Amino acid sequence: MKFHNLFVVALCFFTASITSAHEGDCPYCKLKLVQNTPEQDNEVVLRFGNKKIEYRCIFCVFKDQKRYKGDLVVYAPSEKVGEPVILKRTDGKWTAPEGAVFLNSFKKHVDCAALSRAFSSSAAYEAYVKKNDLKETKAFTLLEFIDFVVKPAK
Amino acid sequence: MIALLGLVLSAGFGQDRLPPVPPDLPSWIRAKGMDELYYKSAxxxxxxxxxxxxxxxxxxxxxxxxxxxxxxxxGREAELETTTFERINRILKNPxxxxxxxxxxxxxxxxxxxxxxKVFDWAHTLHFQTIDVLAYPGWSDSRKEQELEELWSFYxxxxxxxxxxxxxxxxxxxFPYSKGFRxxxxxxxxxFWGYHWLQTVNYDMLYRVPTADQAAQYEVIGERYREVELYDETRDFMPMTAELSPRFAKRFPQLANAFDNLHMLHDNVxxxxxxxxxxxxxxxxxxxxAIYRVLDSTHRGESEDTLRPNSLxxxxxxxxxxxxxMMVGSDEDEMYMSGMGWMNMSECGHCSVPMPEEEPWGATVTADGWTMSVRCLMCARDMASETPGRAIIRAATEDPKKLLILVSDEEGNWKPNLPNVVFLEKFGEHPDCSGWSRAFTNDSALKQYLVANPEYAGMPGLNLSAWSKLNQGKPDTYRRIDRPNPYKRGGNK
Structure with missing residues (x-):
């Protein structure tokens, strides 16, 4: 990703974070939560029983999932406003809608909300990669994404 | 020779900036010998x-x-983080x-x-007797409050x-030596800060809470203490009583201040x-x-009106x-709380609307190591549901003598202390939330409220199960105070 494009994306998120309501910190990475904008959803919501907990990105959700003993539903913001990709963990097994793909290409965690995302289709993923001029990225399936995220650091 | 060596070693420390001994240091401080004091008989x-x-x-x-x-x-400070820590930790795990x-x-x-x-022991006695009063089943809340005033005089x-x-x-x-230990x-x-967390969080667990409902809260608080707070090396400043037991601190400011002054003395020492x-x-x-600075005798005759900013x-x-x-960076009611960021203590922690000055007083939420005051049951529930882990809600009901205590599991399933509790929730404007989001000890109390407040006529009472499943999302009145962490040089965490 070219630096100026990443900067624009990051600035967009930062601007959102100081103008929207009820910002907290991500339970996993402790960075500020990134709020939705009219153009793009960013809020990742994990549902656990009656709990409704916000994370900064889907990477953080999967890193933190072990703390929850039971079934989970994750509303992962997608390329469409108001239409999250819904991920479920039932009896320990994760599932995603057919065709959903995932991006995880941030180098610094501060960029995670822009670069760790879900898409409803490969076409939507490709459009996002092209729009943001992202280089050396890969479209993960859910299981590939989880495997990539939870593997031990080198 | 040893003194000379000390002077040489301290050359880079700035011992010339050490505070001088005050002329009016009480004579007992220089006296040798013990002075065993015991509990007020009660x-x-x-x-x-x-x-x-x-x-x-x-x-x-x-x-x-x-x-x-x-x-x-x-002279065994070199062992503190290893041998001594392990010895202490064994005791903490087998208390x-x-x-x-x-x-x-x-x-x-x-x-x-x-x-x-002598100073530590006497203040620790106050700590323990305050707990004893609040945990005693034989007296009413008002009698306990009277006794706490008497206990303060005794102290x-x-x-x-x-x-x-x-x-x-x-x-x-x-001071030149400050912050070195941490x-x-x-x-x-x-x-140390874990102990002080436990010694300050417990007062709202006990204050005006029926004794039968106190132990259930400790299941949540004790777990947090033993698993997280004792081993937290990221806290910016020692836990404050008002931060963790805001209701108690507001009612008994002299006790809350004495406990905080004690804990700061520990940090100084x-x-x-x-x-x-x-x-x-x-x-x-x-x-x-350091003792002199926080003694009652040093400040005798002074009051909260004695304003000499940033001084003794x-x-x-x-x-x-x-x-x-006042805390580092404090501005009127705004303070920086570890784990929560900047908060305004006069406002609801969830919706940022000022806390009500009349009854019902609202509620408190204890979760994830913090305790926050909120305006209403809805704010309490939604704030707890946004936070991972178990939680405690303490809330006003229509009966000032009956506090609602809700303790949740990890999934946000609540257990109440009042078996017939019923809720009203007619979602509307947040500034009015303490009117339309309330708890009642029973159905008949709710009906009386609806008769007295016709704007809510026809609203059904919600049982705990139905109420627990609600979530009204982010309040449109919420205002984040976006200022950097004052304990970290150069910016936010």
């Missing part, structure tokens, strides 16, 4: 044992203090069933600094009493004892000065919280 003594896990954890805090002080006073005589565990410390032990009758006035915490933590010995400092380059005499003098006699407090001195 029927409530040892009621803490009604909550056995809590009592044992509290008794272990005394052991932890003593072992660390003995290591510091006997004693009875209180342990701290002096028996720290003979060197007591021999060198017996005057300090103040001794020369070792700490002031109940708010003190400027930034000032008290600003930087050099983060693990043991974490234990830790910093002095672990500061290299001080001679034994300098160490002794600086400890005596700065007794300002946030307007909405008389039970807390």
């Amino acid at each position: 029927p409530y003594n040892w009621s803490i044992n009604r909550i056995p896990k809590f009592a044992r954890d509290m008794y272990a805090t005394g052991v932890g203090h003593s072992m660390a002080y003995e290591a510091l006073a006997s 004693p069933r009875l209180p342990v005589d701290e002096m028996a565990l720290s003979p060197t410390f007591v021999r060198k600094y017996g005057y300090l032990e 103040q009758s001794e020369p070792y009493a700490l002031t109940g006035l708010p003190m400027n915490m930034e000032y008290l933590d600003s 930087q050099k010995y983060p693990k043991v400092n974490g234990l 830790n910093d002095i004892l672990s500061q290299p380059g001080l001679t034994d005499l300098q160490r002794e003098q600086q400890i005596q000065i 006699h700065d007794h300002r407090h946030p307007p909405s919280m008389p039970g807390m001195g």
Whole structure:
């Protein structure tokens, strides 16, 4: 990703974070939560029983999932406003809608909300990669994404 | 020769900036010998044992203090983060069933600094007797409140009493030796602040809570204490009573301030004892000065109106919280809370609307190591549901004598202390939320409320199960205070 494009994306998120309501910190990475904008959803919501907990990105959700003993539903913001990709963990097994793909290409965690995302289709993923001029990225399936995220650091 | 060596070692430390011994240092501080004081005679003594896990954890805090002080006073500070930490940790994981005589565990410390032990011991007695009063099943809430006033007078009758006035915490933590211990010995400092977390979070667990409903809360609080707070090395500043028990601190500011002043004295002493380059005499003098600063006798005749900002006699407090001195970066009611960021203590932690000044007073939420005041049951539930882990809600009902206590599991399933509790929730404008989001002890109380408030006529009462499943999302009134962490140089965390 070219630096100026990443900067624009990051600035967009930062601007959102100081103008929207009820910002907290991500339970996993402790960075500020990134709020939705009219153009793009960013809020990742994990549902656990009656709990409704916000994370900064889907990477953080999967890193933190072990703390929850039971079934989970994750509303992962997608390329469409108001239409999250819904991920479920039932009896320990994760599932995603057919065709959903995932991006995880941030180098610094501060960029995670822009670069760790879900898409409803490969076409939507490709459009996002092209729009943001992202280089050396890969479209993960859910299981590939989880495997990539939870593997031990080198 | 040793003194000369001390001077050489302290050359880079700036000993010339050490505070001078005040001329009016009380004579008892220089007196040798012990002065054993005992509890005020009362029927409530040892009621803490009604909550056995809590009592044992509290008794272990005394052991932890003593072992660390003995290591510091006997020149074994190099072992603090290893051998001493492990020894203390074994006790914390297997806490004693009875209180342990701290002096028996720290003979060197007591021999060198017996005057300090008198101050600590007397304040710890106040800590424990306050708990005993609140945990005693034999008295009404009003009788307990009366007794706490009497207990405070009893405490103040001794020369070792700490002031109940708010003190400027930034000032008290600003000496040449300040902050050294937490930087050099983060693990043991974490234990100290963990003890102080437990010693301050418990008062809202007990205050005006029926004794039958106190132990259930400790299941949540004790777990948090043992698994997280004792080992937290990231906290920016010591836990404050008003931060963790806001209701108690507002009602008994003199007690809350005395506990905070005690805990700051602990921090000062830790910093002095672990500061290299001080001679034994300098160490002794600086400890005596640290005691002097927070003694009741030093501030006699002063009041909260004695305004000398950022000085020893700065007794300002946030307007909405008389039970807390001014903190680093504090501005009126705004303070920085570790784990929560900047908060305004006069406002609801969830919707940012000012807290009600009349009844119902609202609720508090304890979760993830913090306690926040909120305006209504909806704010309490939604704030808890946004937070991972177990939680406690303490909330007003239509009956000022009946507090609703809700304790949740990890999934946000609530258990109430009032079996017939019923809720009203007619979502509307947040500034009115304390009107349309309330708890009632029973259905008949709700009906009476609906008759008296026709704007809610026809609203059904919600049982706990239905109410628990609601979530009204982010309040449109919420306002985040976007300022950097004042404890970290150069910006936010």
